Amino acid sequence: MTEHELIRELAEKNAAKIVMLVADGLGGLPLEPHGRTELETARTPHLDALAARGTSGLSVPVLPGITPGSGPGHLGLFGYDPLAFKIGRGALEATGIGFELGPHDVAARGNFCTLDSAGLITDRRAGRIPSEESFRVVERLQGVRIPGVETFVKPVKEHRFVVVFRGPGLDGGVADTDPQATGVPPLDPQPHTPAAARTAEVAKEFVRQARAILADEKKASGLVLRGFAGKPRLPSYLDLYGLRAAAIAVYPMYKGLARLVGMTLVGDAHTLDEQIAALETCWNDYDFFFLHFKYTDSTGEDGAFEQKVKRIEELDAALPRIERLRPDVLIVTGDHSTPSKLQSHSWHPVPTLLVADTCRPDGLDAFSERACLRGGLGQFPAKHLMLLAMAHALKFGKYGA
Amino acid sequence: MTEHELIRELAEKNAAKIVMLVADGLGGLPLEPHGRTELETARTPHLDALAARGTSGLSVPVLPGITPGSGPGHLGLFGYDPLAFKIGRGALEATGIGFELGPHDVAARGNFCTLDSAGLITDRRAGRIPSEESFRVVERLQGVRIPGVETFVKPVKEHRFVVVFRGPGLDGGVADTDPQATGVPPLDPQPHTPAAARTAEVAKEFVRQARAILADEKKASGLVLRGFAGKPRLPSYLDLYGLRAAAIAVYPMYKGLARLVGMTLVGDAHTLDEQIAALETCWNDYDFFFLHFKYTDSTGEDGAFEQKVKRIEELDAALPRIERLRPDVLIVTGDHSTPSKLQSHSWHPVPTLLVADTCRPDGLDAFSERACLRGGLGQFPAKHLMLLAMAHALKFGKYGA
Numbered sequence A, B: 001m002t003e004h005e006l007i008r009e010l011a012e013k014n015a016a017k018i019v020m021l022v023a024d025g026l027g028g029l030p031l032e033p034h035g036r037t038e039l040e041t042a043r044t045p046h047l048d049a050l051a052a053r054g055t056s057g058l059s060v061p062v063l064p065g066i067t068p069g070s071g072p073g074h075l076g077l078f079g080y081d082p083l084a085f086k087i088g089r090g091a092l093e094a095t096g097i098g099f100e101l102g103p104h105d106v107a108a109r110g111n112f113c114t115l116d117s118a119g120l121i122t123d124r125r126a127g128r129i130p131s132e133e134s135f136r137v138v139e140r141l142q143g144v145r146i147p148g149v150e151t152f153v154k155p156v157k158e159h160r161f162v163v164v165f166r167g168p169g170l171d172g173g174v175a176d177t178d179p180q181a182t183g184v185p186p187l188d189p190q191p192h193t194p195a196a197a198r199t200a201e202v203a204k205e206f207v208r209q210a211r212a213i214l215a216d217e218k219k220a221s222g223l224v225l226r227g228f229a230g231k232p233r234l235p236s237y238l239d240l241y242g243l244r245a246a247a248i249a250v251y252p253m254y255k256g257l258a259r260l261v262g263m264t265l266v267g268d269a270h271t272l273d274e275q276i277a278a279l280e281t282c283w284n285d286y287d288f289f290f291l292h293f294k295y296t297d298s299t300g301e302d303g304a305f306e307q308k309v310k311r312i313e314e315l316d317a318a319l320p321r322i323e324r325l326r327p328d329v330l331i332v333t334g335d336h337s338t339p340s341k342l343q344s345h346s347w348h349p350v351p352t353l354l355v356a357d358t359c360r361p362d363g364l365d366a367f368s369e370r371a372c373l374r375g376g377l378g379q380f381p382a383k384h385l386m387l388l389a390m391a392h393a394l395k396f397g398k399y400g401a
Helices: A002-009 A045-053 A070-079 A090-094 A131-145 A196-212 A235-243 A252-260 A274-283 A295-301 A305-323 A382-392 B003-010 B045-053 B069-080 B088-097 B131-145 B194-214 B237-241 B252-260 B274-284 B296-301 B305-323 B384-390
Strands: A018-023 A055-060 A105-115 A122-123 A150-157 A161-168 A220-228 A244-246 A288-293 A328-331 A351-356 A377-380 B018-023 B055-060 B106-116 B120-124 B150-157 B159-165 B222-230 B245-248 B288-293 B329-333 B350-355 B380-383
Touching: A002 A105, A002 A382, A018 A070, A018 A305, A018 A382, A045 A328, A045 A351, A055 A305, A055 A382, A070 A131, A070 A252, A070 A382, A090 A105, A090 A150, A090 A161, A090 A220, A090 A252, A090 B131, A105 A196, A105 B222, A122 B131, A150 A351, A161 A196, A161 B350, A196 A220, A196 B069, A235 A244, A244 A252, A244 B045, A252 A288, A252 A382, A274 A288, A274 A305, A288 A305, A295 A305, A305 A328, A305 B088, A305 B296, A351 A382, A377 A382, B003 B237, B003 B384, B018 B069, B018 B384, B045 B305, B045 B329, B045 B350, B055 B088, B055 B222, B055 B384, B069 B252, B069 B384, B088 B106, B088 B222, B088 B252, B106 B194, B131 B150, B131 B159, B131 B194, B194 B222, B245 B252, B245 B274, B252 B288, B274 B288, B288 B305, B296 B305, B329 B384, B380 B384
Parallel strands: A018 A288, A018 A328, A055 A377, A244 A288, B018 B288, B018 B329, B055 B380, B245 B288
Antiparallel strands: A055 A351, A105 A122, A105 A161, A105 A220, A150 A161, A328 A351, B055 B350, B106 B120, B106 B159, B106 B222, B150 B159, B329 B350
16 A cells, blocks of 8 residues: 555545744754854744744655755645656756646747857857846747647747647657767757657647747857756645645745646745735635745755854744634645755755644754754654655544554 | 666766775674663774764664574665665675676585485485685586586685676576485476576586596585575676776675676775775775675674673774875775674664765764664665765766756
8 A cells, every 4th residue: 555545545524724834944054063053053933932832853865865956945835746646857947837738738848049140059058148128039939830839939038948749649758968078069858758759740840830930040050958847747736635725925936846746836925924914815725834934954055054043033923923814734844955055955954843723742942953863753754744644734644454 | 666766867977986894794682671772882982083074874784673693784775676676696696705606607506415325315415525625626517517507616615606607698596416314315406497408408517527537535425505596686886876986805706796896996906904905005096985894794703792892992993094185975884783792693783874074964973883874864775875876976967956
């Protein structure tokens, strides 16, 4: 019996409400040996009080030592084994710009490149043309027409864009056309499998028409396509857990990830205050609420230790307003660590806190990496967090008699 | 996606160097209730200082409660699931005496036995003839000639020897010929599968010729063969991790195990000092260094608690010389526990210490079984140790975007 089969068998509906507050990149490192992490440095009276009431632990996003991107990091928190469920690069890029993939879509990442008169690549990134110029070029590509297929071309940033083909019988199994070198032409789209033969033909026709349109461009005269992928097949929150789930996020990537598991996007918030206002507004309409807080990650990526500390304190200050809604289960966690010291995502386990009346207290009185080491949840795979959320909300029946 | 597929996908080369110091049988037990283990008794200022800088934990060699031999114990540390990758007994015995198995070899363990005039076994161990006598008998067996097959017969100890058949189309699927009883004749070599039919014939011919040669021996007049096995198919360290790996071991078994995963044997050391000298000499030529220290196991096997304590102190005293090389990741662990109290390998988790600038400190200031229980690595499967080593050396890319 797989874990998902077990979840479907045991899930029961009740009125309990679960809030999962994801502080992106929450975990950190001290800058100096014997120093404190960002979370240990921050003044977090509300998190500490919650830790005293709840149960803490450390979540391992994928496996020990494995650093996840945002996709696998969130899939784990949502209860989908990130090694079994993968989001292809094209699909993630489309998701990240807020494009809602349909079941018959295949998305690819595109890079504009510069071609010489013989069609050989002279610059694989088209001189990193500025976003505005790229937007103009992408606009020209709206003229591509492929019979039987709807084509969407969307700008991302600088020389990067996304193309989505929509139509019956498409498949993501097409090889990258980027030769990863200059002085050679872009590769033809080749199918990995017979099922992708038609998609490769569609991509070829797209490239043919695009090349004709771009022939007079100085820099963006060609393009390469990478990471062809369909919409990942993920069971929805409603299917799997029987939960009506709402997502309250500011950035398109996290909205997209939530939508991939069937969450409803709620509100149009740009600040944490607005996010919590959205939570309050939709409180009666959902069972599960995913709140995404980006800035613990972005400050970590910037190596801005003090700024990350401040962002943690900002999050802490917002907690009483969430608590006033009296969630039956309140979880505070992260999708991965982003230590300022490393200026990147890392593999270190993520401090995690679960508060519910059904918690077994673990005697902690602070929320930090070091405290969580002695927490009642121990170190656990992130994909098990939703099992704990459901259990503490009394939404699981007994397994076996 | 399997763990090895993940490793291959994420592994990146950089200049970082990893040292894995394996103190064989490191973990122990107190002799008395409320007493201290060998490691807790030993004075280990350097290990304690490293514990304060690094992250500690307890490694579970195979599964909770499972006591490994040297083969599975080391496979786990090297990152090969010891339940998925098995080294057949014949292959392990050949490896243990320093015989380098080729891809077309099949090895078996041999026991000399005593046969009566009717060919029935009267002593299954040939009176445990002394090694010197066994060496003489093995020498006589060099006369065996089998068409199309190269045959190697090597002495082990007392009545035990190894035979290796080398040639195309051989297969380890041959049943033991030891009837596990006296008063009956040795069994004929029988193939388990059609693929092993020829190997069974080869073994039969070996036995026929050997019986003729040994007919005039008083004690070693017959033989039985057990544990037929080919060379295990293990991806190499270079294939899997992209690591140029060196092994610095004194005993043939550990040299052999390292060679099975593609490590290069370095130096011809007989003492720990000589091992570290070899490490210093080859420091620039490799990315990964496996140092094997045998005596924490052999003293444990002897039930010599105080001697094991001394050996741990000897190891501790050698650490500064290793530290002077400034390894980016330094790991101290064991392949299993060997408590003096039990005079044997045991299943108890193994104290493990990982030191790197990328460690998250766990607030410990000592290295011991009890301290490791509160360490940041928690209790983890030994097969995940290499994931942590690669991560802390920043040799893994991000999983997913």
